[in-house]
Amino acid sequence: MTTSPVLDTPPHHTLVVLVENKAGVLARVAGLFARRGFNIVSLAVAPTEDDRFSRLTIVVDADSAPLYQVVQQLDKLINVVEIRELHPSHSVERELLVATVRAGPELRGQVMDLVRIFEARVLNVGSDAMMVSLSGSPSRISDFARLLQDYGIMELQRTGKVALASLDQISQQEPDAE
Amino acid sequence: MDGGQALMRSLEHEGVEVVFGLPGGAILPAYDPLLDSPLRHILVRHEQGAGHMAEGYAHATGKPGVAMVTSGPGATNIVTPLCNAFMDSVPIVVITGQVPYPAIGTDAFQECDITGISAAITKHNFLVVDAGDIPQTIHDAFHIATTGRPGPVLVDIPKDIIDSKNPRSQMTWEDPQPHILPGYSPTIKGDPELVSQAVELIGKSRQPVIYSGGGILKSRAAEELLTFAELTQIPVVTTLMNRGGFPDDHPLCLGMPGMHGNYTAVTAMQEADLLIALGSRFDDRVTGKVSGFAPGAKIIHVDIDPAEIGKVRQADVGIQGDCRHVIAAFTQALKEEGEEPRRRDAWLNTVKRWQEKYPLVYDTSPDGPLKPQFVVEKLRDNTPDDTIVCAGVGQHQMWASQYWKFNYPYTWVNSGGLGTMGFAVPAAIGAKVGRPDRMVWAIDGDGCFQMTAQELVTATTERIPIKIAILNNAYLGMVRQWQEMFYEERYSEVYLSPDLPNYSQWAESMGCVAMRIDTPEEVEPAIIKANEVDDLPVVLDFRVDAQEKVFPMVPAGASNDEIVVSPLQQ
Numbered sequence: 130m131t132t133s134p135v136l137d138t139p140p141h142h143t144l145v146v147l148v149e150n151k152a153g154v155l156a157r158v159a160g161l162f163a164r165r166g167f168n169i170v171s172l173a174v175a176p177t178e179d180d181r182f183s184r185l186t187i188v189v190d191a192d193s194a195p196l197y198q199v200v201q202q203l204d205k206l207i208n209v210v211e212i213r214e215l216h217p218s219h220s221v222e223r224e225l226l227v228a229t230v231r232a233g234p235e236l237r238g239q240v241m242d243l244v245r246i247f248e249a250r251v252l253n254v255g256s257d258a259m260m261v262s263l264s265g266s267p268s269r270i271s272d273f274a275r276l277l278q279d280y281g282i283m284e285l286q287r288t289g290k291v292a293l294a295s296l297d298q299i300s301q302q303e304p305d306a307e
Numbered sequence: 308m309d310g311g312q313a314l315m316r317s318l319e320h321e322g323v324e325v326v327f328g329l330p331g332g333a334i335l336p337a338y339d340p341l342l343d344s345p346l347r348h349i350l351v352r353h354e355q356g357a358g359h360m361a362e363g364y365a366h367a368t369g370k371p372g373v374a375m376v377t378s379g380p381g382a383t384n385i386v387t388p389l390c391n392a393f394m395d396s397v398p399i400v401v402i403t404g405q406v407p408y409p410a411i412g413t414d415a416f417q418e419c420d421i422t423g424i425s426a427a428i429t430k431h432n433f434l435v436v437d438a439g440d441i442p443q444t445i446h447d448a449f450h451i452a453t454t455g456r457p458g459p460v461l462v463d464i465p466k467d468i469i470d471s472k473n474p475r476s477q478m479t480w481e482d483p484q485p486h487i488l489p490g491y492s493p494t495i496k497g498d499p500e501l502v503s504q505a506v507e508l509i510g511k512s513r514q515p516v517i518y519s520g521g522g523i524l525k526s527r528a529a530e531e532l533l534t535f536a537e538l539t540q541i542p543v544v545t546t547l548m549n550r551g552g553f554p555d556d557h558p559l560c561l562g563m564p565g566m567h568g569n570y571t572a573v574t575a576m577q578e579a580d581l582l583i584a585l586g587s588r589f590d591d592r593v594t595g596k597v598s599g600f601a602p603g604a605k606i607i608h609v610d611i612d613p614a615e616i617g618k619v620r621q622a623d624v625g626i627q628g629d630c631r632h633v634i635a636a637f638t639q640a641l642k643e644e645g646e647e648p649r650r651r652d653a654w655l656n657t658v659k660r661w662q663e664k665y666p667l668v669y670d671t672s673p674d675g676p677l678k679p680q681f682v683v684e685k686l687r688d689n690t691p692d693d694t695i696v697c698a699g700v701g702q703h704q705m706w707a708s709q710y711w712k713f714n715y716p717y718t719w720v721n722s723g724g725l726g727t728m729g730f731a732v733p734a735a736i737g738a739k740v741g742r743p744d745r746m747v748w749a750i751d752g753d754g755c756f757q758m759t760a761q762e763l764v765t766a767t768t769e770r771i772p773i774k775i776a777i778l779n780n781a782y783l784g785m786v787r788q789w790q791e792m793f794y795e796e797r798y799s800e801v802y803l804s805p806d807l808p809n810y811s812q813w814a815e816s817m818g819c820v821a822m823r824i825d826t827p828e829e830v831e832p833a834i835i836k837a838n839e840v841d842d843l844p845v846v847l848d849f850r851v852d853a854q855e856k857v858f859p860m861v862p863a864g865a866s867n868d869e870i871v872v873s874p875l876q877q
């Protein structure tokens with residue numbers, strides 16, 4: 130059986146990295162991963178509630194490097210402020226998928242069934258194709274993508290996941306807050 | 308005030324006394340206010356020289372070295388020193404000119420993305436956007452370069468913000484604030500719990516070795532190391548980056564470990580039951596094949612950079628912290644436990660037997676050719692004990708490290724991690740500028756000398772009286788040695804000729820005093836004569852045996868157990 134990085138995530142770690150919102154920071158992070166031989170499975174970046182910082186969700190291929198090395202090397206970047214590893218069972222993970230599926234009039238109904246079951250959305254319908262989107266947990270996204278494959282995926286884009294610690298985790302990790 | 312004036316004032320504010328550099332279009336506006344500044348500027352002949360001079364200055368003084376160059380080719384010429392300083396954790400600040408801010412990204416004349424290029428080989432770099440940011444950025448740059456694990460920091464400054472004729476350069480001086488670097492706060496003190504665990508391991512060990520590296524010198528911990536070693540009676544190896552960090556003449560000193568380390572230093576580590584790694588990083592030139600390195604040893608690893616701990620070899624106790632603090636904490640904890648200066652007779656006797664059986668040797672038969680090791684020994688014996696020695700990269704570097712007696716910290720300046728040929732001459736100039744009170748000798752190879760010799764023009768012009776001993780073996784000797792030993796003597800592109808260039812004439816043309824030495828008898832008189840020159844650089848061209856090889860040697864990729872001693876000892 131062949132694995133596809135779009136459908137199956139290899140053994141991985143999820144790091145949530147707070148960085149200073151400065152020019153070139155993403156290049157520094159990406160460059161570090163490249164030169165140290167750490168593989169990125171996915172990377173999502175966006176500004177945070179505080180405009181001095183951006184937050185990165187980096188999914189790192191666990192086989193490419195020991196987690197401790199990745200974290201310590203990242204931490205050496207002057208613009209990296211905080212790094213947290215998130216365990217799936219203690220975090221909320223979300224991802225968005227957009228896909229164009231080959232589906233002429235006779236298959237549209239079947240695809241619509243999947244859309245309904247997954248609570249996905251139809252974004253666009255053409256004569257022989259449909260564009261759909263789904264946001265949800267990465268594993269649900271993978272399930273959906275796998276089922277869509279049977280119809281023929283013309284184009285598919287996943288955003289890579291974003292994640293935050295679940296609320297019980299946040300209160301556990303901040304003893305000073307009492 | 309304009310940005311150019313602010314730049315000068317910022318450097319003065321950081322306590323900078325000397326800047327090594329070379330002007331050009333983009334940095335031109337900074338060279339005008341330089342005329343009105345008390346800063347000493349040393350005009351180099353190639354920007355690589357400026358970078359290595361800054362490094363030599365930093366090595367010898369402990370203060371950050373500063374270089375200033377123009378954009379484009381000036382910036383790319385200083386890439387090698389940046390990488391060298393990064394590998395050896397040398398605090399330098401490099402200022403590069405950049406094309407005017409609005410022109411960035413347009414392939415303007417002499418535009419080069421030096422912050423992009425240097426991101427991988429600097430501790431950090433900055434592109435300054437507004438003139439008003441110059442004081443704070445320079446302040447932060449020096450802070451980052453000199454604290455934690457030291458390293459190079461580059462500050463790229465667009466021309467428009469330092470050009471007095473450009474409105475974008477106008478600014479009001481404001482003293483820099485305390486650093487606002489939310490992602491940067493090095494840990495200095497070791498975790499006391501881990502310190503106790505380390506002390507416990509030390510107490511249990513029977514055959515411990517202190518594996519001391521460049522972090523000792525960087526954290527100025529030589530004294531703490533001496534106290535700790537004497538209290539515990541643990542022998543000390545000093546890596547290439549820590550020669551002088553523990554006195555060679557001390558009975559507990561085993562000297563340099565590694566690929567060309569001496570037999571005892573290498574073997575003591577192999578046989579140790581505990582390695583106390585202090586500011587060292589398990590470099591492959593020290594460990595040989597990692598799986599075969601010190602197989603029976605537990606590891607205590609102290610480093611200010613937590614990424615080093617466990618990077619190569621898992622530590623039993625890993626302590627993040629500054630060596631000076633952590634070693635002092637070890638000593639303190641041991642004293643509290645009532646540790647008396649210990650006797651480790653059995654272990655120290657074993658070590659001593661290795662030292663007696665396998666000292667460093669070379670062929671000293673009277674009518675043979677001039678031996679490079681002999682030259683180093685004579686230099687050592689005819690110069691003050693606190694002489695600063697710089698080296699290039701190759702066989703001569705290894706002989707210098709092996710045969711010199713380093714008894715003072717900050718007397719050995721060399722390129723370890725990057726192995727940069729051409730380091731010696733400019734580094735010696737930088738060291739002498741920083742320590743004019745000291746005699747500074749460079750022990751250089753003929754190949755290395757040809758890479759940066761033009762800086763002797765700088766030395767003559769600026770009256771920086773350094774002394775260069777070229778161990779002229781007419782070869783890229785270290786490469787020749789590998790071809791002889793590992794490529795069936797198939798010599799490929801390693802011959803240089805002893806006479807082309809004519810080193811004496813070349814040196815004289817650059818204003819130096821020069822001598823050529825062919826026989827052992829001439830060696831000492833030439834050195835004594837060189838030592839008497841105190842206003843000009845001196846170059847001694849020693850014609851040494853081209854066949855000589857560096858021993859011992861651990862072949863690349865082999866385990867340290869497979870150390871090859873000199874044929875004279877086999």
Ligand SMILES: Cc1ncc(C[n+]2csc(CCOP(=O)(O)OP(=O)(O)O)c2C)c(N)n1
Pocket residue numbers: 699700701702703704726727728729751752753754755756778780782783784785786
């Ligand atoms: C800039 C650079 N280029 C190439 C090398 C590879 N290299 C290492 S040692 C050496 C030979 C150095 O020759 P020389 O300066 O004459 O020293 P010797 O080994 O003969 O003492 C070479 C080419 C290097 N270390 N640095």
Ligand SMILES: [Mg+2]
Pocket residue numbers: 752753754778779780781782783784
């Ligand atoms: Mg040579």
